[in-house]
Amino acid sequence: MIEVRNLNKEFDGVQVLKGIDATFENGKTSLVIGTSGSGKTVFLKCLLGLIQPEKGDIIYDGQIYNEMSGDEKRDLKKDIGMVFQGSALFDSSTVEENVMFPLKMFTNQSYEEKIERVNFVLDRVNLENANKKFPAELSGGMQKRVAIARAIVMNPKYLFCDEPNSGLDPKTSTVIDNLIQEITKEYNITTIINSHDMNSVMEIGEKIILLKHGVKEWEGTNDEVFKTDNESLVDFVYSSNLFKKVREAQLKQDNSGS
Ligand SMILES: Nc1ncnc2c1ncn2[C@@H]1O[C@H](COP(=O)(O)OP(=O)(O)OP(=O)(O)O)[C@@H](O)[C@H]1O
Numbered sequence: 001m002i003e004v005r006n007l008n009k010e011f012d013g014v015q016v017l018k019g020i021d022a023t024f025e026n027g028k029t030s031l032v033i034g035t036s037g038s039g040k041t042v043f044l045k046c047l048l049g050l051i052q053p054e055k056g057d058i059i060y061d062g063q064i065y066n067e068m069s070g071d072e073k074r075d076l077k078k079d080i081g082m083v084f085q086g087s088a089l090f091d092s093s094t095v096e097e098n099v100m101f102p103l104k105m106f107t108n109q110s111y112e113e114k115i116e117r118v119n120f121v122l123d124r125v126n127l128e129n130a131n132k133k134f135p136a137e138l139s140g141g142m143q144k145r146v147a148i149a150r151a152i153v154m155n156p157k158y159l160f161c162d163e164p165n166s167g168l169d170p171k172t173s174t175v176i177d178n179l180i181q182e183i184t185k186e187y188n189i190t191t192i193i194n195s196h197d198m199n200s201v202m203e204i205g206e207k208i209i210l211l212k213h214g215v216k217e218w219e220g221t222n223d224e225v226f227k228t229d230n231e232s233l234v235d236f237v238y239s240s241n242l243f244k245k246v247r248e249a250q251l252k253q254d255n256s257g258s
Pocket residue numbers: 011016034035036037038039040041042043196
């Protein structure tokens with residue numbers, strides 16, 4: 001579980017995160033949504049320890065980040081898996097080498113132990129025969145699977161994904177979303193996804209946090225999205241005509257049922 005309390009971050013006097021409070025539970029897929037520039041990436045970078053907030057606490061399973069020793073912070077890094085926007089694979093390394101990288105960085109395992117774990121996670125993301133391929137030989141969806149395999153190879157407690165569907169077609173996006181959600185439940189991971197993909201919101205948003213100009217504007221589940229009166233959320237969702245129609249149909253159905 002990750003708890004965020006009164007998180008504040010500013011750059012050159014401009015406040016980009018304004019007193020964010022949030023709780024992210026393990027075994028659940030939480031989405032942080034919001035328009036471009038709303039503060040999603042800065043928020044994720046604060047959680048990753050890449051940016052130091054001026055004020056507020058980030059608490060990982062009861063441990064306050066700012067009170068951790070250097071060793072504890074290093075240990076925490078091993079517990080965090082990250083899927084970057086655009087996959088961020090090493091182009092000149094094979095799939096196997098890409099996925100093995102964190103094990104080489106953080107463990108003293110033998111080659112046999114490492115390759116056993118690599119094969120296990122590749123199998124888990126349905127990439128059994130891709131060990132010796134290079135990223136350029138794979139489709140965008142397959143590259144994303146490799147990125148997920150690499151993110152979970154250390155058996156993380158926390159999984160952060162920055163726009164995991166960017167560049168993917170809607171069908172492949174859904175497959176990747178479902179894979180992330182399945183893995184989250186299977187291994188009881190606390191998963192936080194930055195997204196502006198409404199499909200993802202509706203498909204896997206067990207908890208959704210809407211940021212607007214650095215403020216937490218709304219919080220709820222995917223079931224609650226279409227019933228909300230929150231203007232900012234409606235504005236965000238209504239930018240897609242498809243969802244506008246779905247909401248109208250949903251409200252009509254609810255009204256006729258009551
Ligand atoms: N290192 C930085 N220095 C100065 N300003 C920054 C820095 N990083 C982010 N910002 C500013 O913080 C605000 C929030 O940016 P952020 O990247 O978190 O938005 P976002 O919601 O992730 O947008 P997008 O969906 O486009 O990725 C923006 O106004 C941005 O210009």
